[in-house]
Amino acid sequence: MTTPRYHHGDLREAVLARAEAALRETGAEGLSLRKLARDLGVSHAAPSRHFKDKQALLDALAVRGFSRLGEEFASASAGSVVERVQELARRYLAFAIENPALLAVMFSRKHCQSANTSVADAANHAFRAPLDVIAKAQERGEARQGDPTRIGLSAMAAMQGLAAFVNSGFIGDETATAVAGETIARLAESLRPLREGASAQTAERVRSEDTAAPSR
CATH class of the missing domain: 1.10.357.10 (Tetracycline Repressor, domain 2)
Structure with a gap:
């Protein structure tokens, strides 16, 4: 699948959108800020302006x-x-x-x-x-x-x-x-x-079970 390249605009949103797509493909283990930067065609440092590390990206997701x-x-x-x-x-x-x-x-x-x-x-x-x-x-x-x-x-x-x-x-x-x-x-x-009758029956059943239960 061809990844759309990033153009001037909201880089944070672009990173999140691409990260969610990557999440579907590889799971959280496969996410990488450097890989996302390559996919979007920006410098390796660009995503770190919005996400200090991978965990910050996962939190935002x-x-x-x-x-x-x-x-x-x-x-x-x-x-x-x-x-x-x-x-x-x-x-x-x-x-x-x-x-x-x-x-x-x-x-x-x-x-x-x-x-x-x-x-x-x-x-x-x-x-x-x-x-x-x-x-x-x-x-x-x-x-x-x-x-x-x-x-x-x-x-x-x-x-x-x-x-x-x-x-x-x-x-x-x-x-x-x-x-x-x-x-x-x-x-x-x-x-x-519960209907009133059903509630009474349930309560009576619980009392009966408590009475019948052997003491310890």
Whole structure:
């Protein structure tokens, strides 16, 4: 693939765009500021005006990824809580399947200390929309109670695991479509508040199990 040469303009953005393309091709291990400079046709020192080292570049890519994910979430259409959660889950799954290497950078624990705040802020901003959907639904009695962050993390874990299956070839496209639909539907349904009778039955079952459990 021929890499477009850089012309006068926003060098920082050009480096990030080329770095993200390279990330898809070689993964984070293959990224190099000198190689990016060669690809863009600039001096070897030019990218260092914006990124002091490779880690600074990876941190900027993480912020860029969270920003794009946040835009995906923010543009989700309105509807019932179940419909909105389903759409948010589909958008996250699509992003994870399309950007596996970028996602790994986004959730890496290796961000430099000076970038921790900017990466964390970008992540918090990205996930504000889905967490707000859950929290507001809980306030209206349309979703079962619980920590919205933990609920959101559970949904993310399911979608990211499914994306890993797809990207590794463990499941094919047809199976992935069916499994994704079922998984997303179950996630959305799991948010529905328990009916009063169901809640009482659950509580009674837990008490019965506690009573029957042998003492230690």
